[in-house]
Amino acid sequence: MGEGGRDVLDAAAVRRWCGLAAEAxxxxxxxxxxxxxxxxxxxxxxxxxxxTVLAAAEPVRELPPDADTGRIWRTLAQGALLGARGNSGxxxxxxxxxxxxxxxxxxxxxxxxxxxxxxASALARAxxxxxxxGTILSVLDAASAAAGAxxxxxxxFALPEVARxxxxxxxxxxxxxxxxxxxxARNGVVDAGAAGxxxxxxxxxxxITEEFPERYEVPAxxxxxxxxxxxxxxxxxxxxxxxxxAPDGAVPTLRxxxxxxxxxxxxxxxxxxxxxxxxxxxxGAAIEAGLTAGRPYRIRVTYLHAAGGPQAPCTxxxxxxVTAADGLAALFEGAGAxxxxxxxxxxxxxxxxxxxxxxxxxxxxxxPNEPEVLAPAEAAAERARDxxxxxxxxxxxxxxxxxxxxxxxxxxRRFDEDVxxxxxxxxxTRFGHLQIAEGEGFTSVGICREGDVLGLIEGxxxxxxADVAEVARLVLDxxxxxxxxxxxxxxxxxxxxxxxxxxxxxLRATRPDVEPVxxxxxxxxxxxxxxx
Numbered sequence: 001m002g003e004g005g006r007d008v009l010d011a012a013a014v015r016r017w018c019g020l021a022a023e024a025x026x027x028x029x030x031x032x033x034x035x036x037x038x039x040x041x042x043x044x045x046x047x048x049x050x051x052t053v054l055a056a057a058e059p060v061r062e063l064p065p066d067a068d069t070g071r072i073w074r075t076l077a078q079g080a081l082l083g084a085r086g087n088s089g090x091x092x093x094x095x096x097x098x099x100x101x102x103x104x105x106x107x108x109x110x111x112x113x114x115x116x117x118x119x120a121s122a123l124a125r126a127x128x129x130x131x132x133x134g135t136i137l138s139v140l141d142a143a144s145a146a147a148g149a150x151x152x153x154x155x156x157f158a159l160p161e162v163a164r165x166x167x168x169x170x171x172x173x174x175x176x177x178x179x180x181x182x183x184x185a186r187n188g189v190v191d192a193g194a195a196g197x198x199x200x201x202x203x204x205x206x207x208i209t210e211e212f213p214e215r216y217e218v219p220a221x222x223x224x225x226x227x228x229x230x231x232x233x234x235x236x237x238x239x240x241x242x243x244x245x246a247p248d249g250a251v252p253t254l255r256x257x258x259x260x261x262x263x264x265x266x267x268x269x270x271x272x273x274x275x276x277x278x279x280x281x282x283x284g285a286a287i288e289a290g291l292t293a294g295r296p297y298r299i300r301v302t303y304l305h306a307a308g309g310p311q312a313p314c315t316x317x318x319x320x321x322v323t324a325a326d327g328l329a330a331l332f333e334g335a336g337a338x339x340x341x342x343x344x345x346x347x348x349x350x351x352x353x354x355x356x357x358x359x360x361x362x363x364x365x366x367x368p369n370e371p372e373v374l375a376p377a378e379a380a381a382e383r384a385r386d387x388x389x390x391x392x393x394x395x396x397x398x399x400x401x402x403x404x405x406x407x408x409x410x411x412x413r414r415f416d417e418d419v420x421x422x423x424x425x426x427x428x429t430r431f432g433h434l435q436i437a438e439g440e441g442f443t444s445v446g447i448c449r450e451g452d453v454l455g456l457i458e459g460x461x462x463x464x465x466a467d468v469a470e471v472a473r474l475v476l477d478x479x480x481x482x483x484x485x486x487x488x489x490x491x492x493x494x495x496x497x498x499x500x501x502x503x504x505x506x507l508r509a510t511r512p513d514v515e516p517v518x519x520x521x522x523x524x525x526x527x528x529x530x531x532x
Contacts, residue, residue: 005160005209008107011069013207018057018076021203024216025050028199031218035192038135038183039087039264039279040239045192047382048086051350052093053200054379055083058350073104081275082243083351085383087264088193090241090277091124091136092200094268098123110157117144117166129255129265134180136193142173143201160209167205170198174219188222195219238283239264239302244274246294254293261285298351302386317411317418318360321367321402322348322377325492327522328399335406337367344524347373353380357391363415365422366393367402371459392419397459398431399521400488400530425532430482432457432475432529434468436494453526468496468526473506475529480511484531487514490521492528499527 006013025032025046032046056079060072067075077100080093098120106112121144124137131137146169147162177191178184184191199216206212246254251267251274258265262280269275276296280286283301290296321332324344332339338360342348353376357364364384368377374395381391392415396402405422413421437452443461448454455463455475462478465471476487487507489500500518507516514531521528 005163005211006207007159008109009069009103009113009159009208010107011067011072014069014072014076014103015060015063017204017207018053018060020207021200022050022053022057024199024203025053025196028196028216028218031220032192032196032199034221035189035195035218037187037189038132038181038191044086044386045088046196047386048089049092049193049196049200051085051379051383052080052083052089055085055350056080056093056096058347058376062346069107070104073100076100081269081273084268084275084277085241085386086239087266087277088136088196090266090268090275091128091193092197093275094124094127094266095120095140095197097268097270108159110159110162113159113162113166114144114147114157117147120144127266127268129259129267130263132181134177134184134194135191136197138180139170139173139177139191139194139197143167143170143197145169146172160205163201163205163208167198167201170194170201174198178222190219237281238286239277239279240283240286240300241275241277242287242290242296242299244269244276244290244294244296245272246274246290247272250293254289257289257292258286261289316361317363317365317415319365319367319406319409320353320356320360321406322353322369322373323399323402323523325399325521325523327520328490331403331519331521332367332406335403336409337406342373347376350376350380350383353377354384357381357384358387358389362388363390364392365405365409365419366391367396367405367426368393369396369399369402371397390415394419394422394426396426398429398433398528398530399523400431400490400528401426401429403488404429404530404532428532430458430479430484430531432462432479432531433525434471434475434527435525469499469502472499472503472527472529476503476507477510479529479531480514482531485514486530486532487516488528488530488532489516489518490523490528490530491518492521492523492525494524495526 029046029050033043036043036045056076059075059079077097080096084090084093099116102116102119121140125131143166147166174190174194177194195218202216258278261282262278264279266277278286319337321337322340323329324342329339338356340348340356366377368374377393381393385391394405405426408421408425433456435454437448437454440449445461448464453465453468453471454461455471463471463474489503491499504516
């Protein structure tokens with residue numbers, strides 16, 4: 001690696017960029033939403049871009065550590081295509097596809113990044129049926145041109161200089177968008193999608209140059225807040241999006257049909273898989289066009305001009321709970337929750353969480369039940385809220401906290417009050433669990449070796465032993481001095497027979513003031529413990 005940044009954009013750098021771009025868009029999402037007046041003033045461009053990049057970053061994060069650059073780029077582009085949201089999100093997914101097609105086969109140098117930005121710009125512009133200047137497309141063109149104009153060194157174009165030039169060129173073009181599009185000028189804003197693209201390019205430059213800003217800038221609207229302009233009576237009423245399995249040859253006819261039905265038409269993808277976006281007054285006809293071309297799925301129809309935003313059908317109050325185990329799933333379902341199953345050690349896909357939330361009701365409380373599931377649950381909630389659903393993620397860090405929250409759930413209360421009660425119940429539940437060490441390691445109480453029984457309290461190792469029952473007794477004895485009236489014991493698949501009964505007898509002998517209850521959980525850990 002040379003001075004002043006990276007010589008090549010390798011697998012580790014692409015991984016880092018994915019995470020940083022998603023994080024930066026998450027931090028700037030609200031500011032970008034506030035700029036959104038084109039093509040419709042629905043205030044969701046920042047959210048859509050954030051969710052699109054999250055959909056790209058999530059599968060990249062799950063790749064094995066030794067995944068090569070090509071696999072990472074392919075995974076990134078595919079994730080963005082499948083998870084793209086809104087007009088700008090779909091265009092950004094095509095940008096990522098263009099970058100992947102050039103950068104995927106190599107560890108990119110400056111010359112290759114220049115080529116990739118030009119290719120991405122051309123692909124994105126071709127995907128939009130009627131390109132408009134003063135948008136993400138013109139800013140992407142400017143970024144590509146600036147990268148091409150950066151000066152070469154003795155060994156060609158330096159990667160840090162190309163990345164920095166692209167980001168700075170995009171920023172200059174972003175400021176110019178206000179004067180390129182009347183609706184932006186009337187509202188005193190830059191284009192929202194272009195502002196999001198600048199954040200993405202800034203993070204790419206940061207990873208390559210290793211110069212990380214304290215914050216990623218989003219130009220604020222000029223002057224006092226403006227009342228959003230009402231859409232004309234003839235404006236298309238619906239945003240229609242779907243994924244489409246169709247041969248490439250069917251797409252030109254699909255484009256022609258959809259172009260006659262509305263505007264803001266963007267079709268991205270290739271090799272038989274497409275993401276289709278259009279604003280139209282006839283949502284049914286737009287879906288039928290997809291059926292004629294191939295197999296549309298993940299169909300999403302949003303009313304663009306409803307007061308207060310898109311509305312979803314009222315279906316009541318619901319709870320979504322995430323778990324990996326059969327027994328725990330049965331417990332949550334028995335208490336009335338809709339369960340999302342995840343693989344042990346993995347988080348559920350955001351799309352699966354969104355589907356469960358939308359199916360659960362028009363007011364939904366979500367129980368992640370693992371620290372690792374909290375962020376995907378929050379991202380899925382943001383996506384599902386676009387349909388008008390009220391969603392609150394209760395920050396449960398363990399299944400026993402989720403069960404405690406569900407126990408006080410009352411659909412007859414006001415939603416906010418119900419969520420507060422569930423959050424309090426979860427927070428008042430201390431949790432612990434036992435697990436078997438898979439190898440030697442250092443813990444806060446000493447070295448553990450493969451096969452040792454670890455007793456954890458609130459996620460930290462508190463006891464190391466050789467016998468499951470003995471470690472369980474020690475963990476209970478350490479947790480109970482903090483107070484508690486109800487002890488929940490959930491033996492798992494690896495628990496010795498009779499473990500719950502043995503622990504209940506221990507509690508009756510040593511703490512007759514507490515009430516023990518036990519359930520079969522079926523989880524991989526020998527025991528889960530909750531104390532309320």
